[in-house]
Amino acid sequence: MSINWYKYAAPSSFYFLAGKLIPFFTVLAVILLVAGLYIGFFVAPTDFQQGEAYRIIFIHVPAAWMSMFLYVVMAFWAGIGLAFNTRLSSMFATAIAPTGALFTFIALWTGAWWGKPMWGTWWVWDARLTSELILLFLYIGFMSLQAAIDDPRRADKAGAVIALVGVVNIPIIYFSVQWWNTLHQGASVSVMQSPKMATAMLVGMLVMVLAAWMYSIALILLRARNIILERESHTSWVAELKETTR
Amino acid sequence: MLTATNLECVRGGHVLFTDLNFSVKSGELLQIHGPNGSGKTSLLRMLCGLTQPNTGKITWNDSNIRSLGEQYYSSLTYLGHMIGIKDDLTAIENLSISCALAGLEVDNKMALDALQQIGLKGRENLLARVLSQGQRRRVSLARLLLVKTKLWILDEPLTALDVTAIKLIKEKLEWFLAQGGMVILTTHQDIDISAAAIHHLHLN
Amino acid sequence: MLAMRRQADVLITLFFFIIVVSLFPLGVGPEMNILRAIAPGVLWVAALLASMLSLGRLFSIDYMDGTLEQLLISPSPLFLLVLGKMVSHWLVSGLPLVLMAPILGIQYDLSMEALSVLTLSLLIGTPILSLIGAIGAALTLGVRGGGVLVSLLVLPLYIPILIFGAGAVEASAAGLGYDAHFSLLGAFLLVSLVFAPWAAAASLRISME
Numbered sequence: 080m081s082i083n084w085y086k087y088a089a090p091s092s093f094y095f096l097a098g099k100l101i102p103f104f105t106v107l108a109v110i111l112l113v114a115g116l117y118i119g120f121f122v123a124p125t126d127f128q129q130g131e132a133y134r135i136i137f138i139h140v141p142a143a144w145m146s147m148f149l150y151v152v153m154a155f156w157a158g159i160g161l162a163f164n165t166r167l168s169s170m171f172a173t174a175i176a177p178t179g180a181l182f183t184f185i186a187l188w189t190g191a192w193w194g195k196p197m198w199g200t201w202w203v204w205d206a207r208l209t210s211e212l213i214l215l216f217l218y219i220g221f222m223s224l225q226a227a228i229d230d231p232r233r234a235d236k237a238g239a240v241i242a243l244v245g246v247v248n249i250p251i252i253y254f255s256v257q258w259w260n261t262l263h264q265g266a267s268v269s270v271m272q273s274p275k276m277a278t279a280m281l282v283g284m285l286v287m288v289l290a291a292w293m294y295s296i297a298l299i300l301l302r303a304r305n306i307i308l309e310r311e312s313h314t315s316w317v318a319e320l321k322e323t324t325r
Numbered sequence: 326m327l328t329a330t331n332l333e334c335v336r337g338g339h340v341l342f343t344d345l346n347f348s349v350k351s352g353e354l355l356q357i358h359g360p361n362g363s364g365k366t367s368l369l370r371m372l373c374g375l376t377q378p379n380t381g382k383i384t385w386n387d388s389n390i391r392s393l394g395e396q397y398y399s400s401l402t403y404l405g406h407m408i409g410i411k412d413d414l415t416a417i418e419n420l421s422i423s424c425a426l427a428g429l430e431v432d433n434k435m436a437l438d439a440l441q442q443i444g445l446k447g448r449e450n451l452l453a454r455v456l457s458q459g460q461r462r463r464v465s466l467a468r469l470l471l472v473k474t475k476l477w478i479l480d481e482p483l484t485a486l487d488v489t490a491i492k493l494i495k496e497k498l499e500w501f502l503a504q505g506g507m508v509i510l511t512t513h514q515d516i517d518i519s520a521a522a523i524h525h526l527h528l529n
Numbered sequence: 530m531l532a533m534r535r536q537a538d539v540l541i542t543l544f545f546f547i548i549v550v551s552l553f554p555l556g557v558g559p560e561m562n563i564l565r566a567i568a569p570g571v572l573w574v575a576a577l578l579a580s581m582l583s584l585g586r587l588f589s590i591d592y593m594d595g596t597l598e599q600l601l602i603s604p605s606p607l608f609l610l611v612l613g614k615m616v617s618h619w620l621v622s623g624l625p626l627v628l629m630a631p632i633l634g635i636q637y638d639l640s641m642e643a644l645s646v647l648t649l650s651l652l653i654g655t656p657i658l659s660l661i662g663a664i665g666a667a668l669t670l671g672v673r674g675g676g677v678l679v680s681l682l683v684l685p686l687y688i689p690i691l692i693f694g695a696g697a698v699e700a701s702a703a704g705l706g707y708d709a710h711f712s713l714l715g716a717f718l719l720v721s722l723v724f725a726p727w728a729a730a731a732s733l734r735i736s737m738e
Contacts, residue, residue, distance in 0.1 A: 216685040223681055227672045235734040237668045241682055248686050255689035372603050376738045399604035407595025428604040
């Protein structure tokens, strides 16, 4: 078992493994996405308080969850890469960042769309919104730092330090923002007002979360494959690959 | 003893050198030759533990320099390409600070002596910005007269020096090697140093 | 160990702070009630920016003249040397702001109590800025567009300090207790004192490869 593990930790074997897995996850993502959207927009009942506009949460909530989760995963792989000098884990962290940032952006954007009819404003300085915005800044910082450094090994390690510092700070930031928000007695809107969700809503949401997962996995694998090709372009197996595909 | 095994260096996607093996023992000199961009400075920085080799390892008395860390640094003096002289400080302040960084307590008198020996008499209290290239180089070399380390790694130490200064450094190096020190240096100039053994390493 | 600096550097940071703080009334209008309300935030944000702007100098001169290489191969522990750098950064860029802040606070018609809370909050808070900022400065050494990049990396991490620093002043102006703010700022200071020199030392090694 453990031998297998190490085998796939080499970028070359991972490259081929990922190649086989990507179609699988892509198909799953598409199926789940279609199913989730169908349930969300046609099956789930209209909310008696919020009307039709609530349906945006089928996109908003999975995106928000993924955005936070992916940051932790990214910091985890970056940290592993830093500690054990494993190239593949660092490449993974780099591959995760854009997807995480995309979900953060979607969560903010859909949140604003939801907020306009619900709260009558595009933006409130609510603790969740503010933290999500800061999360976007952290993603952007990570990506710009890596983009600015030419040497990939240095970029990996520098990115790892900032990702780890960020992950340590996220709870502190979240906690401070919440404190700050209550101190100011601002727009105290609790997002999860309705305690009971209709089963169809819940199912729709869960399906959408799964779709987001599959989408992320497929995209991250795809991006990791590209990064591997770029970084390993001087090695013999990539050269062979070029020969065979020509 | 400093030993390098199977060193490989990759910079910007291409291999500068690979499969490099050598060792330097007490009283020996290693001179590294090679054209510009052949990886001389990269190799020296690697030997200092500033960069990690892609593959291979460097050991000092049979322990990896990575794990020795500060213990290794206390027996090493490195004079790099950039000489670490601050424009806003005087010659003597520069010397004292660089010695302090190397963990060496020097009083004013020792520092003055060293600067005078290296030919900077009367310029000890001038700001480094008004010194010439060669004089600034001398300030950084003055540290060699004070340190008590085992291994010197010198990157182009003779750049911008005049004949008398080169002669002085040569004598100092010979004295150090005779005491059982080890020297690794790169230079474009021909310099004829006598030592127990002289190794030459050609990078291309 | 503390690198001597040109006095001009201290003055530039200080004047930047003064100018930014003085610009706000010109933009917002001279209404004293509004100014009093925004004073803590303005002073704190200005302090954040001033401290951040001077970060670029923290390691870059040593990086260019080769002193940094000597730091890395020094037999003394690197994190102690880095801590020394951080302290000197604070003495040059943080402490003058702390001393100047009460005078600028008067321009915003803050009460005596608010002024003292402001000064104290800056005294505890600005060292944290130097500590955390050094990590960003170390990571961006010799990188394209390093100066702008530092702000992108470091400013989000400054947010908790801004919230509690400015919050303490606001709380005192509102007649509320501000002990909790100070305890939290103090806790941040301790935590960053322990971790930041270590993280910055690791970052320097990475950047020098």
